[in-house]
Amino acid sequence: MALAKEKSVLVIVDVQGKLARIMSNSDALIGQLGVLIEGAKLLDMPIIWLEQLPDKLGPTVESLAEKLLPEQPIAKSAFSGYGEAAFRERLKKEGRTQVILAGIETHVCVYQTAQDLLENDYKVTVVADAVSSRSEENKQIGLQMMTQRGAKLSCVEAVLFELQQKAEGEAFRGLIKLIK
Template identity: 50%
Template sequence: MLQKDQTVFVLVDVQGKLAQIVNDSEALHQNLEKLIKGLQVLNIPTLWLEQYPDGLGPTSESLASLLEGQQPIAKMTFSAVGNEEFMKQLEIIGRKQVLIAGIETHICVYMTAAGLVENGYEVEVVEDAVSSRTVANKQIGLEKMKGLGVSATCVETALYELIGEAGTVEFKKVLKIVK
């Protein structure tokens, strides 16, 4: 189970035109917005990645605006584990459970998850907050991750798992976000 004091969120490459043409882009963005807002209520740290931003463009405005005050980590490697700055920031945060979402499921999300597992992290992929250009590619990425021991979750499950109980102030705030 995800634990509030052990979880970090990694947002992978939701940028430029690609973010608009992936399968079910609108639902992806809505779910990522809910996830980010809910994680902020719970004070879960976020590491925000951008793949080759000079070529692919910036993160979608609806998401970047939620991460105001934070800077994205630019990378050229498909796996963020190959990025020195990402690994340094992950180490500083010091948490061993990684919630991962973004695009594309079968490339950067999968390769980052694989690298994190290889480095001893417990990884959960948020299935309703990842996408690829095709449904088939998304499924391949999810299957490959599951084969490595990555657990699957969804926005609501992840948030409620982190909250743990109803009736709290956090629960009430998150309920307003997800409903």
């Protein structure tokens, strides 16, 4: 099933503090997440923002937190976002069946969130160039585990253009500027 902006929600997982800076290719990761967040906003898609134990791991990377405003993060202690009642409530309130996942770490929090979403009948697309782990090997293992359970893999540009569907309109012009 193709992604549809009316059915999709973007979920940003735990891109926080020092941990975000020690991810494999962290600068590229943060750049891609920024494009994805701005693209979702251009397309008027809801964004749910998660933080793992923010009192211990710190806040979301400042450049991304600024892009995510006026949304506020949902704090969690479970590795899976789905383990947090506030996340489940927000997801239900949005009424979307397609979840686009990005963030860190691919093999832990992103994976467990994807697994729980899939088990609860959500369609999950993992944005492979907007997730990371401390090692590239763990990222690849995490991506493989998610696809084995039924998640779809994509990349920032493919997701945004799939959601846009047509090469026309203000949102399309905005996406072209973001990607270049």
